[in-house]
Amino acid sequence: MLSAVQDNSAAMAWNWAANGQTRVRCLEAEEALVFEGDPATTIYEVLEGTLMIYKVFQDGRRHVILFARPGDIIGFDQTGVFDFDCDALTAAKVRVVPKKGLLRAALEEPGFGQRLLEFAAGQIATARRRSITLGRKTALERVATFLLDLGERGAPSVDRIPVPMSRAEIADYLGLTTETVSRNITKLRSMGIIDLPGGGAVRVRDKPALRLLAECVQSVHKQSVEQQENDA
Amino acid sequence: MLSAVQDNSAAMAWNWAANGQTRVRCLEAEEALVFEGDPATTIYEVLEGTLMIYKVFQDGRRHVILFARPGDIIGFDQTGVFDFDCDALTAAKVRVVPKKGLLRAALEEPGFGQRLLEFAAGQIATARRRSITLGRKTALERVATFLLDLGERGAPSVDRIPVPMSRAEIADYLGLTTETVSRNITKLRSMGIIDLPGGGAVRVRDKPALRLLAECVQSVHKQSVEQQENDA
DNA sequence: CGGGGCCTTGACGGATGTCAATCGCGGTGG
C-alpha cells in the first residue's frame, strides 16, 4: 500500500548517493549476495529481481526476514557484520554502496538525509505490520496478506502476479510450513478468491475479499468457512 | 536510569532537538497517550515509565507492537494519522516533540541527523528480530526471549527485574494467550531458570540457560524437557 | 477479614505441524 511510494523515494535517494562512486553487481538465480558474518561495510540497493533475506537457526529452522524487490535496500540496519544471509531468487542486479559514502552523502545533502529518514520510517512501519501478521493472524489470513502485498508491490498486472518464491520460502516467511501454505492457497482457490494459472503465478479474482481476510474481518472469514462446510 | 547504549544515543539526540521548543507530558498508570486516528504531528520520547503501543482488530484480537521504555521514541514511523493506540502502563513522562521541529533539527544539525539514522537502523534491526521471535519460536522460547530482553533493557538489578505488564499484555506481545504465557513462566521456574519473588518481578537464576532457550538451541530444550519428565 | 481481579492450573478441542504418498509440471533425452 504505502510501499510503492516509499520505494520510489528511496530509489531516488540512492541515485543521489551513487554519484559515480558505486558499482552494480549482477547475480544469477540462486546466487548468494551476503553470508552471515560478512563485514557490514556495504549496503545494497536492489535494482532488478527478487532477493531473500533470511536467517537459519542452529537446529535448522529458517526464517525469511523479507523478500527484497527493486527499490528495497539491504543492510541498512546492519552494524559490524551481517547477521543474516541473502540470496537472489531470480536473476538480479544490485547497486553496491560503501557505507562510508552513504553517511557522508547523508550529512552533506540535507534532502538526501531526509529521504533516508523517510525510508527508514517506512521500513519500521513495514516491520511492525509484519509483527502483527506473524503474531496474531491465522494461516489463511497470513497467506492472504502475503498475496495482497505481492500484488501491490510492483506486479506488472493484477491478473498475473508472478510468485518467484517456492512454497517453502513463503512458509518460512509467514511462520508456517510448506503444507499449510499449500493447503491455504488451495482454500483461497476453492473460495473463488484466486486462480492458479500456473507458471509460478497467481491471479487475484476477488481483491476485496482477499483484503477482508488480510485485515482479519472475522465475519467474512466465518461466512466462507460455513460456505465451504455446506459445500462438503 | 537510561538503559542500553542505543537508547543513550537516541536520548542525546533528542535533547539536542529539544532546545527549549518542546514540553513534557506526565501520565498516570493506565492513561492513554495516543489513540488510533490522532493526527501524527507529534513524536514522543519516553523519559520515565513504561508504555505500550498496540493495535486492536475489529474482531477484538489485540497485538502489542512494543513496550516503550525510557529512551524509546513513539511515532517516528507514523505518517498522516497514528495507526495504533498507546497507553501508559505505569506512571510515565514523555517529551512532546513537534514533527516539524524534528525534521528541521535533523537537517540543520549533521550530528543529530546521523544519530537519528542510527536510531532508525536500530529500530529496524529490533523489529526484524521480533519477526523471528513471532515467526519461528515456540511459546517457551518466546517467553525466554521476552524475559531476557526485559532484563537487558535497563533493569536496576539482575536479581529483581520488574515486570510492569500483565500476563495478558505479555501474551498479546508474544502472539500467545494468557494461559500459555503463565504455563511457560511456571515451566521456567520449575526448570530452575527463574524465580518469582512476587510483587510483579522476576529473578533470573540461570541467564545462560535462558539465553540458550531464547536462541533456539534445540539440544538444551530437549535436555530440559527430558529432565522434567524424569522428575515427574 | 473480605472481595475482586489477576494468575495459575486442569481438561479438552482445534489449528497447524509432521510424516508419507501421490500428483503434475517442466526439462531432458531418445
Added chain:
DNA sequence: CCACCGCGATTGACATCCGTCAAGGCCCCG
C-alpha cells in the same frame, strides 16, 4: 515429438502444541 524423470506442490492421515473454557488460588487492597 513423445516418453521418461525428478522435484516441487498437493493431499491425506495422524500427532502435537497451543488455544479455549472453566475452576480454583493467590495477592493486593480496601
